[in-house]
Amino acid sequence: MTLPQEVRLSEWNLPDTEVCSAAVRLVLDVSLPVIANHTVRSYLFARELAAARGVRDYDDEVVFLTCILHDLGVTALGGGDQRFEVDGADAAVRFLREHDVAEDRARTVWEGIALHTSLGLVHRFGTEQAVSFSGISLDIDGAEKESLPAGFVERVHAAWPRQDLGFAIADLIAGGIAANPLKAPPFTFPAHLHELLNGSSLTFFDVVRNSGWGDEPVDA
Structure with missing residues (x-):
C-alpha cells in the first residue's frame, strides 16, 4: 500500500x-x-x-x-x-x-x-x-x-x-510561455524550451538586427 x-x-x-x-x-x-x-x-x-x-x-x-x-x-x-x-x-x-x-x-x-x-x-x-x-x-x-x-x-x-519529470516540466514551462510570451526573455532557459516545444524564439542575431544600429555580419 x-x-x-x-x-x-x-x-x-x-x-x-x-x-x-x-x-x-x-x-x-x-x-x-x-x-x-x-x-x-x-x-x-x-x-x-x-x-x-x-x-x-x-x-x-x-x-x-x-x-x-x-x-x-x-x-x-x-x-x-x-x-x-x-x-x-x-x-x-x-x-x-x-x-x-x-x-x-x-x-x-x-x-x-x-x-x-x-x-x-x-x-x-x-x-x-x-x-x-x-x-x-x-x-x-x-x-x-x-x-x-x-x-x-x-x-x-x-x-x-x-512521472517523467524532465519532459513534464518542460511542457508546463512551454505551455506558460505559449499563453504569455513575456515569460521567455531572449537567451534564457525558458526561451530555449519555448523554441524546442513551441517552435519559435528570438535569437541574439534577431535582437541585433532589430536594434536599429545597422550592424552587419563581420567577414570571416
Missing part, C-alpha cells in the same frame, strides 16, 4: 519546523504531483550530495525551503509576466514573509530559486544556494548520482515517483 505523501515525509527526516511544514502543505496544494515529488527529491539529493562533498556548514532549513518552493513558478500561484524562475522566487518570498521568516534568509531562498537554472552563476552567491542547486539539477540531469549512497536513488524514486 502506498502511503500518502504527508505520512511519507516523516520517514525521511525532513525539517519539520512550522514554516517547513507549511511550505510542504502549500506545494502539495498548488502543484501537480510530478512537481511536488520533484521538489522533495531535490532536497533529499541536495542533502546527500552535500554530505558526500563534506559540506556541513549550511542552513538546512533554508535549503529545504529553497528546494520545496523552487517550482512555484509553474503553478497558478506563481503565475506572472516574468520567467518562471523569478515568478516562483517572488511567490516563495511572499509566502516566507507571511510566515515571518527573516528578510536575509528569505533573500537567500529567493536567490536559490531565481538562479536554479543558472549553471556557473548560482554557486557564487552562497553555500545554501549552491547546495540547493546541486540537488535540483541532479534530479533533472542525473549528474553526480554516483556520489549518492548505494540504493538511495531507488528508495527515493519508490517514495517520490518521477
Whole structure:
C-alpha cells in the first residue's frame, strides 16, 4: 500500500519546523504531483550530495525551503509576466514573509530559486544556494548520482515517483510561455524550451538586427 505523501515525509527526516511544514502543505496544494515529488527529491539529493562533498556548514532549513518552493513558478500561484524562475522566487518570498521568516534568509531562498537554472552563476552567491542547486539539477540531469549512497536513488524514486519529470516540466514551462510570451526573455532557459516545444524564439542575431544600429555580419 502506498502511503500518502504527508505520512511519507516523516520517514525521511525532513525539517519539520512550522514554516517547513507549511511550505510542504502549500506545494502539495498548488502543484501537480510530478512537481511536488520533484521538489522533495531535490532536497533529499541536495542533502546527500552535500554530505558526500563534506559540506556541513549550511542552513538546512533554508535549503529545504529553497528546494520545496523552487517550482512555484509553474503553478497558478506563481503565475506572472516574468520567467518562471523569478515568478516562483517572488511567490516563495511572499509566502516566507507571511510566515515571518527573516528578510536575509528569505533573500537567500529567493536567490536559490531565481538562479536554479543558472549553471556557473548560482554557486557564487552562497553555500545554501549552491547546495540547493546541486540537488535540483541532479534530479533533472542525473549528474553526480554516483556520489549518492548505494540504493538511495531507488528508495527515493519508490517514495517520490518521477512521472517523467524532465519532459513534464518542460511542457508546463512551454505551455506558460505559449499563453504569455513575456515569460521567455531572449537567451534564457525558458526561451530555449519555448523554441524546442513551441517552435519559435528570438535569437541574439534577431535582437541585433532589430536594434536599429545597422550592424552587419563581420567577414570571416
